[in-house]
Amino acid sequence: MLDGQYVDLIFPNSMDRQKFLAKVKKEGYLLRDAPDAYKADKEIVLAAVKDYGYALKQASPELRADKEVVLAAVKNVGGVLEFASDALKADKQVVLAAVKQEDFALQFASPKLQKDKDVRAAKKGGTRKTRKYRKTRRS
Numbered sequence: 467m468l469d470g471q472y473v474d475l476i477f478p479n480s481m482d483r484q485k486f487l488a489k490v491k492k493e494g495y496l497l498r499d500a501p502d503a504y505k506a507d508k509e510i511v512l513a514a515v516k517d518y519g520y521a522l523k524q525a526s527p528e529l530r531a532d533k534e535v536v537l538a539a540v541k542n543v544g545g546v547l548e549f550a551s552d553a554l555k556a557d558k559q560v561v562l563a564a565v566k567q568e569d570f571a572l573q574f575a576s577p578k579l580q581k582d583k584d585v586r587a588a589k590k591g592g593t594r595k596t597r598k599y600r601k602t603r604r605s
Contacts, residue, residue, distance in 0.1 A: 494516070494521040497518075506529065508535065511525045511529045519540070519545075519546045520543060521539070522549045523549045531553060531554060533557065533560065536560055543567065544564040544568030544569075544570075545571050547575065548571075555574060556576035556578065556579060558582065572586075
């Protein structure tokens, strides 16, 4: 027989909301197995994407169109711009945040913002890892 804590980890549906919120703050990937009601709960999804940006993929379509949620996700992992709504892929503030985090996120921006000079300038800066890689490659 499984103890209650182990059952809660395997079957987050059996958790109450507050318990799940506490867990997802430290382990955002748990949103993947959450019930749909939790995937549509802004507080839970926001906590998840702050810990694990890829949790955005599991969020409800409404929350993938929520600017606050998407900004939190792309500030964590720029590439999750891919899972944002089309409207937010065309939002300059969101795209800049994503590209500053990971310059390859530019490919998920709207065609108009892919050509935007401010966005392209932010891409040239890249992340610290990208800049270090470019510097090493030039040597």
